[in-house]
Amino acid sequence: MEQLQINVMGKSTMVEEGITYGALAKDFQDFCIGNIMVAKQGNRLRELRSAIHESEPISFFDISDEEGKRIYHRGVSFLLAKAVWDLYGKDAALIIEHSLRGNLYCEIVSENLTIDNVLLKRLKEKMDEYVKANLPIVKHTFGKHKAIGIMKEQCMQDKVELLRFRRASNVNLYEMDGFYDYFYGYMPFSTGVLGVFELILHESGFMICMPSTLNPDCIPPFVNPEKISAVFMEQMKWCKLMGVANVADLNNILVRGEFGELIRINEALHEKKIAQIADQIFHRIDQVKMVLIAGPSSSGKTSFANRLCIQLRALGVRPHKISLDDYFVNRDFTPVDEQGNKDFESIYALDLKQLNEDLKNIIVGDRVEMPSFNFLTGMREYKGNYIQLDQDEILVIEGIHGLNDMLTSEIPKENKFKIFINAITQLNIDDHNRISTSDSRLIRRMVRDNQFRGRDAAATIESWNMVKKGEEENIFPYQENADAIFNSATIYELSVLKQYAEPLLFAVDASKPEYITAKRLIKFLGYFLAAPGLEIPNNSLIKEFVGGSCFKV
Missing domain, CATH: 3.40.50.300 (P-loop containing nucleotide triphosphate hydrolases)
Structure with a gap:
């Protein structure tokens, strides 16, 4: 394999062409305060599963960076969506409504479920299982009609309707242990980097409380505005x-x-x-x-x-x-x-x-x-x-x-x-x-x-x-x-x-x-x-x- 000389995080480094950004990131984790979420090469973001083929400078970002924070939030949202599906199947629909002081307010639409601390405990335990298993998060490219079919199977009618208006013939879906979802933006390499979050009751739903950008291992106390x-x-x-x-x-x-x-x-x-x-x-x-x-x-x-x-x-x-x-x-x-x-x-x-x-x-x-x-x-x-x-x-x-x-x-x-x-x-x-x-x-x-x-x-x-x-x-x-x-x-x-x-x-x-x-x-x-x-x-x-x-x- 050809060797590329690349400036990585300000350091001149010999990199084997074709190695993934994630593999290279392991050598530069100490440069970041939290788990690395994404790479930037030149003026483009690169997912950690992608392979390196260019010699432009590379930087890595954790959740202290705005792009890294977005990816972390998407990853935790994916954990939650899978947990709701695995526990309650087609009888429950997760809706992530809005952000409140950097945390995400969610509701679950179901005739049979009551959102209480017992339900949140079950969801959290299931999400923690995925984190502990360090499941890969894999991007798949499907034809538009195939992607719509997968979303129908998982009862995501909102995404079926969204993709109906999509002009491109292909759609990227992310998969976690057989569960597929569509997300606007890049995702983490695996579930193992998503271990810091909490679920707390709020209004008629609940909050996913996210870690601090200054201390990725810490969740600040939630003060309700x-x-x-x-x-x-x-x-x-x-x-x-x-x-x-x-x-x-x-x-x-x-x-x-x-x-x-x-x-x-x-x-x-x-x-x-x-x-x-x-x-x-x-x-x-x-x-x-x-x-x-x-x-x-x-x-x-x-x-x-x-x-x-x-x-x-x-x-x-x-x-x-x-x-x-x-x-x-x-x-x-x-x-x-x-x-x-x-x-x-x-x-x-x-x-x-x-x-x-x-x-x-x-x-x-x-x-x-x-x-x-x-x-x-x-x-x-x-x-x-x-x-x-x-x-x-x-x-x-x-x-x-x-x-x-x-x-x-x-x-x-x-x-x-x-x-x-x-x-x-x-x-x-x-x-x-x-x-x-x-x-x-x-x-x-x-x-x-x-x-x-x-x-x-x-x-x-x-x-x-x-x-x-x-x-x-x-x-x-x-x-x-x-x-x-x-x-x-x-x-x-x-x-x-x-x-x-x-x-x-x-x-x-x-x-x-x-x-x-x-x-x-x-x-x-x-x-x-x-x-x-x-x-x-x-x-x-x-x-x-x-x-x-x-x-x-």
Whole structure:
């Protein structure tokens, strides 16, 4: 066999051509804090069962890396799906609904089963058996019709419907000891690397609690984010109301010509929810003087704020909008991060003292001149813009730190109404493959960045990890502080965004590091039939991303 000289994890190594990535990984396990899940050679991910034939540099990833974590979660999901099938057969259907703080919420649909600790103990013991046996997880390529037949035999009608819309003639199924399943993305080499997980009761189902990315041998205590969990449960009800639980259901609605009706129902649910939040504010209008709106990137904050203001006006409340960007400190005083770069997302990038002084004066009825930040000069300016609140008037303040009490530390709690907004995905690919909320927002942002800022997809993907890091530090820790939570996700949007996003993703060159994410998103969007957005109303939050909004966004 030919020898290849390859840079592996920064070390020049002689590698025999044809050896698997998994065999090579054994020599580099000490470079990772947890079990190796996947290899990267050049700008492509490689499953550990694949053979090496190229001399490009190789890196290995464990669950501390985002790609490795995805593979670990898929592997544990596969363990659970097999355990449900082996124990209960066709009488039970596992549904992996969504992610909650890095853990997976699941339900089992069955007329004969009650989800309790006895059932979870049986499932866990069965899954542990598979881990102990170190069963191989093998990829098989079948013709489309053969794959559909296998899914029918295992009573996975959701996958039968999903594969019906697949354009490719072949399908990859994964097999574990005679049990087959279809997964969106790569899988671990074997079950032996999947030993750290727990099952705990939650809501009407249970959580698969996953290990920490910092300590792969440890499962952090599960702290239930009650308000966010309630939103997820509400979205599941919305899905049932609209008859769309997964991508195949959405595609079937398109095929039947019912897409416009779906849009109108979804937008009506959004409008009803915004009106309910406005009612909550109105009922406290004798005390509430400001509404603080916070949410991660591409959650639709600007459109939501505009729609909320309209609903408040309908109740006789006049809103005054304030942008926290106008309270940036002068650029020379902007704090820096660990790399020495200016950190505009730090709460200390804002003049908290001036903000609180202005807000206190406005609350007591004073006339206050508001600042305006000049992004060209990096200086705060005053241009004669005054605010003075009359009776039945209120401030609406939008910014990433709105839920952090440090932002408005000098304002009494009763004077504030806090709203958290996020695009909490309510649709799944199928019963065992969920859709990542982060991926949905990335696609939104990619389309908007290109439409209105001239950025290509590679630039948006390249900055996404830093965006998410800022959200993890400045937004998500405070989401349970909200008085109300609004889910801006629409069940139909990915069918519309597909036609905008796919050309941008195909334009990402294979030589760029962003190609891995682009390739994954191309495959993801391939599950959806494309739909025109002609029937989306111009006040929809989705118009903020594709254009045509009636609001200044």
